Amino acid sequence: MVGLRRILHGYAFAIAGIAIGVAGLVALGAMSERIVRFIEGGDRFVLGQISVAGRGMGMGAGFTAGGLLPAATIRKIAAVQGVAGVQPQIMLPLNPSTSQFMTLTQELVLGLDLSVPMPNRHYRELPVRAGRFLRAGDRYRAVVGAAFAASRGLRVGSRLPLEGVEYEVVGILERMLTAPDRFVIVPIEDAREQWVAKDRLLRTLLASGAVALTAADLNTGAAVGWRDAEDPDTVARRLVAEVSDVNVQIPSELSRLLRSSTAFFSALLGGIGALALVIGGLSLANTMAAAVFERIRDFGVKRALGATDLDLAGEVLGEALVVTVCGGVAGLGLALLLGVSVDAWAGRSGQQLFHFSTRLVAAALAFSILLGAAAAAWATFRVVRLSPAEAIRRGA
Numbered sequence: 233m234v235g236l237r238r239i240l241h242g243y244a245f246a247i248a249g250i251a252i253g254v255a256g257l258v259a260l261g262a263m264s265e266r267i268v269r270f271i272e273g274g275d276r277f278v279l280g281q282i283s284v285a286g287r288g289m290g291m292g293a294g295f296t297a298g299g300l301l302p303a304a305t306i307r308k309i310a311a312v313q314g315v316a317g318v319q320p321q322i323m324l325p326l327n328p329s330t331s332q333f334m335t336l337t338q339e340l341v342l343g344l345d346l347s348v349p350m351p352n353r354h355y356r357e358l359p360v361r362a363g364r365f366l367r368a369g370d371r372y373r374a375v376v377g378a379a380f381a382a383s384r385g386l387r388v389g390s391r392l393p394l395e396g397v398e399y400e401v402v403g404i405l406e407r408m409l410t411a412p413d414r415f416v417i418v419p420i421e422d423a424r425e426q427w428v429a430k431d432r433l434l435r436t437l438l439a440s441g442a443v444a445l446t447a448a449d450l451n452t453g454a455a456v457g458w459r460d461a462e463d464p465d466t467v468a469r470r471l472v473a474e475v476s477d478v479n480v481q482i483p484s485e486l487s488r489l490l491r492s493s494t495a496f497f498s499a500l501l502g503g504i505g506a507l508a509l510v511i512g513g514l515s516l517a518n519t520m521a522a523a524v525f526e527r528i529r530d531f532g533v534k535r536a537l538g539a540t541d542l543d544l545a546g547e548v549l550g551e552a553l554v555v556t557v558c559g560g561v562a563g564l565g566l567a568l569l570l571g572v573s574v575d576a577w578a579g580r581s582g583q584q585l586f587h588f589s590t591r592l593v594a595a596a597l598a599f600s601i602l603l604g605a606a607a608a609a610w611a612t613f614r615v616v617r618l619s620p621a622e623a624i625r626r627g628a
Contacts, residue, residue, distance in 0.1 A: 247559040249519040250600060253511075254563025255570070258596045262571055262586035266409065269587050273410030275487050280354035282468045283481040284309060285453040299479065302449040308475050309456060314467040317351035317457040319344065322423035322450070326394075326416060328430055339380060339414045341394070343423020346370065351457025358412060363388035363403035366419060374399040375417040378407035382579050392416070395429040409587065424450040517607035525611055532624035541616045548612045549605060556604030560597045 286299030301320070310318045322343035346368040350356055357365050358375070366375055374392055381404045386392065390401045394416070405412055418426075424447055428435055434450075437443055458467045468482045531544055571586035578585055 246519050246522075246555055247562060250556060250559025250604065251562035251566055253519075254560050254596055254600050255566035257599070258564055258567035258588070258592065259570055259586070261592045261596065262567065262588050265587040265589050265592055266585060269409040269589075273408050276354045277352070277410065277412070278481070278486045279464075279483050280352040282456040282458065282464060282471065282483060283453060283486070284456055284471060284475075285479040285481075286451065287477050287479055299452060300449070301451040301453055301478065303446070303451075304449075305475065305478060306451065306454055309454060309471060309478070312467070312470050312474050314458050314462040314470060315456055316459045316462075317349065319348040319351055319455045320420060320448075320451040321345070321454055322420055322427055322452045324423065324427055324430060324452070339416070340411075341423060341426060342415045342417045343420040343426075344417060345420045351455050353457065358417070359406040359408070360403045361406040363401070365403055366417060370402070370419050372397060372399050372422060373402045373418070375403035375405060376401055377405050377413040377415045379413035379584070380416060394418075394422075395426045397422075397425070407584070409584065420451070421447070427452070517603055521607045521611040525614075529624050531616075532621070535616075536621075536624070544616060545609070545612050548608050552605050552608030553601065556601045557597075559604070560600035563600070564593060564596060 284301070286301035286305070303320075306318055306320055309315060322341075324341045324343075326339040326341055344350070344366065346366055350358075360375065361378065363375070366373060374394075376386055376392070381387070381401075384392075386401050386404070388401060388404065392399045392401055399418065399422070405415070407413060427450060428438065438445060456467075456471070458464050464483045465485075468480050471478065471480045531539075534544065568588060571588060575584050575586055
């Protein structure tokens with residue numbers, strides 16, 4: 233215990249320098265992890281289903297571009313070879329007057345036909361953190377995303393007004409770090425009412441009677457599943473060829489689109505992270521090496537008294553391990569404190585900027601320990617090449 237206190241006191245500035253370098257690396261890494269989780273979550277969602285949208289009128293909603301997907305078209309989709317299930321859906325911007333449409337901060341109302349199981353292979357049911365998911369027969373009940381709930385202080389049992397109607401919040405989704413975090417999920421019957429209330433063009437069309445529409449025709453899109461042993465891209469292309477007046481998203485192409493849309497941010501953070509890795513690494517190595525060189529006179533005295541090179545190497549590496557572990561842990565704590573504080577502030581608007589994954593924490597600790605040990609070993613090698621007299625003279 234006394235030895236540990238001596239090391240901590242003697243290497244206090246070295247530990248502080250390492251902590252600052254590791255904190256910067258971990259903070260940038262956590263921001264990169266947030267982007268990675270968004271891409272992975274979006275990939276998992278879009279690759280689990282084929283998204284089909286109607287063409288034509290409307291104010292614009294999610295992947296659908298405001299199109300109308302009538303019940304007759306949904307029946308045609310279900311009849312295509314390889315299709316295993318079709319769930320009619322409605323996707324609407326919560327507030328059509330905002331300019332956030334199709335951005336990472338867009339809040340959407342998602343209406344689901346609860347009489348049909350979700351065909352998404354990766355999400356048979358979206359994960360619920362509190363309460364429950366919607367059930368067939370529910371009316372004027374909602375399940376909300378984690379970011380949406382946080383931004384409005386909602387919890388299970390809260391009342392949420394939508395287009396002049398009060399909805400009971402029956403569930404809050406787990407934080408998925410992707411689009412559903414900002415969803416308000418309601419039964420499709422309720423979403424149809426909201427669509428009519430939001431869309432003046434649709435109200436005009438229904439009032440004119442120019443087109444014979446029933447409630448079942450009011451869908452903006454559908455989630456389509458495929459049978460086992462079928463290739464989803466092949467099934468999607470069959471839908472394009474066999475069903476008219478629809479927009480079909482090819483899963484692999486949609487995945488590439490998602491990745492390309494976030495490529496700039498990923499490259500930017502990757503470049504900043506690489507630069508920080510080099511600067512932080514050099515700073516860490518220089519700090520550790522300088523701490524060893526400061527003790528050159530002490531090492532010279534010990535060699536003069538009979539200490540071997542192996543004795544000195546063992547002592548330095550042991551101290552380097554303690555210093556780099558303490559500096560790494562302190563840096564992780566500093567980065568966590570920064571991240572939690574910023575996310576607490578940003579969380580009031582439903583944002584999350586950092587994601588401290590297990591692999592990031594482990595990599596940061598391993599990086600600091602290995603690089604610190606390597607720097608200490610190099611400095612020790614330089615010191616033991618000097619004669620005891622020369623080491624004492626240089627350290628005087």
